[in-house]
Amino acid sequence: MKGSTIMDGRSVVLHVLAVAAVVLVLVWCVHFRGGLALQSTNKALIFNVHPVLMITGPIVLAGEAILCYRSLPMAATMSRDARKKAHLSLHAAGLAVGVVGVYAVFKFHVESGIPNLYSLHSWLGIATVSLYAIQWLAGFLAFFFPGAPPAARRAAVPWHALIGLLVFVLAVATAQLGFLEKLTFLQAPPLRLPKYGPEALLVNFTAVVVLLLGVAVVLATVTVDSTRYNTII
Numbered sequence: 759m760k761g762s763t764i765m766d767g768r769s770v771v772l773h774v775l776a777v778a779a780v781v782l783v784l785v786w787c788v789h790f791r792g793g794l795a796l797q798s799t800n801k802a803l804i805f806n807v808h809p810v811l812m813i814t815g816p817i818v819l820a821g822e823a824i825l826c827y828r829s830l831p832m833a834a835t836m837s838r839d840a841r842k843k844a845h846l847s848l849h850a851a852g853l854a855v856g857v858v859g860v861y862a863v864f865k866f867h868v869e870s871g872i873p874n875l876y877s878l879h880s881w882l883g884i885a886t887v888s889l890y891a892i893q894w895l896a897g898f899l900a901f902f903f904p905g906a907p908p909a910a911r912r913a914a915v916p917w918h919a920l921i922g923l924l925v926f927v928l929a930v931a932t933a934q935l936g937f938l939e940k941l942t943f944l945q946a947p948p949l950r951l952p953k954y955g956p957e958a959l960l961v962n963f964t965a966v967v968v969l970l971l972g973v974a975v976v977l978a979t980v981t982v983d984s985t986r987y988n989t990i991i
């Protein structure tokens with residue numbers, strides 16, 4: 759698969775999943791949860807910024823960044839350098855959006871008197887954002903500016919790709935926990951959201967779309983080596 763571009767049905771499915779994830783999380787937070795605000799007396803609106811930005815940044819923009827070596831519309835004709843700049847810029851945007859998303863949820867907690875960092879979701883969330891920032895910095899220094907010597911770049915790139923994909927998978931897993939946690943809060947007293955109501959179905963469905971997007975990005979990126987099992991069978 760390496761070296762080929764995925765301008766086929768797989769690429770269409772991938773981008774449809776990416777757009778659907780953002781649209782669904784927006785419908786949830788705006789239509790069902792009352793909207794988004796970074797400053798409001800209604801603290802729930804500050805929380806709502808969090809899921810929208812976490813899906814848009816470290817998942818959808820990061821997914822597009824990972825894929826742009828293979829799936830940009832003009833990928834076949836684009837220069838390596840242009841693709842590299844698209845990759846690092848999309849990741850910078852994904853990271854920036856993610857940082858604002860985490861800021862929003864801390865602001866919501868502080869202004870509502872809720873303790874910080876008590877859940878598995880929040881621990882994995884901090885790990886995700888920290889590793890994403892380190893990965894970006896390491897990639898920038900090694901492959902862009904000042905750039906490592908060619909031999910070191912060649913040695914580093916498979917590790918960069920593997921660790922980058924693991925950080926992306928961690929973001930998808932963290933988002934799954936986030937959806938589950940928020941829906942569980944909404945279904946508990948005092949709100950007691952109906953277990954099979956439209957909002958519950960929408961949240962679970964959005965999480966499934968995010969999961970499928972994660973699977974599609976991984977499948978488009980990994981190279982299956984069929985010779986690896988020759989000695990086993």
Ligand code: HEM
Binds near residue numbers: 876
């Ligand atoms: C890459 C994705 C995500 C990351 C990195 C992330 C990160 C975080 C972090 C660091 C916190 C802790 C804030 C604090 O302690 O003050 C948090 C809280 C929270 N997040 Fe996320 N989040 C992500 C996606 C989501 C999604 C999609 C939802 C869905 C609603 C969500 C729901 C929540 C909830 C309910 C809290 C408050 C409760 C808690 O601290 O566990 N998160 N998130």
Ligand code: HEM
Binds near residue numbers: 846897
């Ligand atoms: C958090 C940020 C980043 C993540 C998660 C990430 C992730 C990845 C992944 C998964 C791949 C493999 C893509 C494929 O196999 O098609 C890759 C390739 C690559 N990345 Fe990054 N990356 C990040 C930042 C950067 C930065 C800042 C640079 C600086 C220029 C960079 C340069 C590269 C290069 C040169 C490749 C090799 C592409 C190839 O020859 O196929 N990355 N990255």
